[in-house]
Amino acid sequence: MEEEGATTVSSRVLAQRVGTTAAQVRKDLSLFGTFGTRGLGYEVRSLRERLREILGLAQEWPIALIGAGRIGSALFEYPNLRRRGFEIVTILDRDPRKIGRSWDGVRIRSIDEVGEVIERLRIKVALVAVPASEAQGVVDRLVGCGIRGILNLAPARLRVPDGVTVNEVDLALELEVISYALGARGTVPGEIRQDVTSDP
Amino acid sequence: MEEEGATTVSSRVLAQRVGTTAAQVRKDLSLFGTFGTRGLGYEVRSLRERLREILGLAQEWPIALIGAGRIGSALFEYPNLRRRGFEIVTILDRDPRKIGRSWDGVRIRSIDEVGEVIERLRIKVALVAVPASEAQGVVDRLVGCGIRGILNLAPARLRVPDGVTVNEVDLALELEVISYALGARGTVPGEIRQDVTSDP
DNA sequence: ATTTGTGAACATGTTCACAGCT
């Protein structure tokens, strides 16, 4: 909206863009403080900036990519990560044939170097794209080296100590959700809503 | 559990495996019917079978992959989809250099053939892996041809008519969730819980 | 006139705790 030249925006318009209600937007924002001006709405630039801070996105996040297979490669090339402030700064694998190669200037290192690299590059977050059977072992090493957040693409349920955040993305599971939604049950509660209800 | 030879399982054990509580498991199951035997628990094989039916997973789902780029390629090679009952049976792209090639015996076709292919192969679900700028256009065509479910990997908010299910996977967003969780706020409400609470 | 921020009302989701069955 900033790029579109908008200087101010109401909860109603925000809600429309995002697929929720105006009241919801206001209540959600209110949990973090007071952002708007009554009668006017929210100042786009300052709202954006405050939200970036709340979400921890004011900084760039250096990311370790674990697994230089096909999925790892697709992730590495995925331009959206960088655009959104996440930069893959190291790639780790255990296959000797891959170690030593570079992707776009980023060297693929041995997983054994994980401790050294993570410390040197101050990495806190890792993208795990290894086979499911290796995922828990890799994650244990990562956590041991001080990684605090993990985005896991392997279809494996990971066990991590308190204080480490894991986010799982399982594409087969997402397809299963669609499968259920298409069942002979009509519209399913909990389905993604695309329609906007707004204040009366 | 079936492979492990278990013939019967309690809500408590199911809950542990899945990261929730025994009461939650029982309540959730009860919404779909009555599956267990008091005093004994659930019969593994029959529970599995009933759940497969409820989720619509008793059948194989033929899937159309839209976009033969890097992400599309990674998805196509991803063995887990097939293992979980989803088989990519056609690949559509608009790049003439890709059309006509085959991946592992599956021909890449022009997106213009979408209607014909979807009908012939009885495809109801598509995996959209095209650039964000093209996503809405592609989805409109898919919906026009009778696709009922879409798993969207492009970071674009899609508008679809009622009766079509869309599921969005946005990796940058998942990293943002981690970014927020790592903020100086301690443990965050809504975070994935790994600890199991069970009935007393 | 317009729009926020927020208690209060309402709705949905989770846990408790126990009767009822094996």
Added chain:
DNA sequence: AGCTGTGAACATGTTCACAAAT
């Protein structure tokens, strides 16, 4: 004795509706 299925109690999340601010 052990475990399910489920109302009732409790907790969390959403919407309403309006006073306060510009």
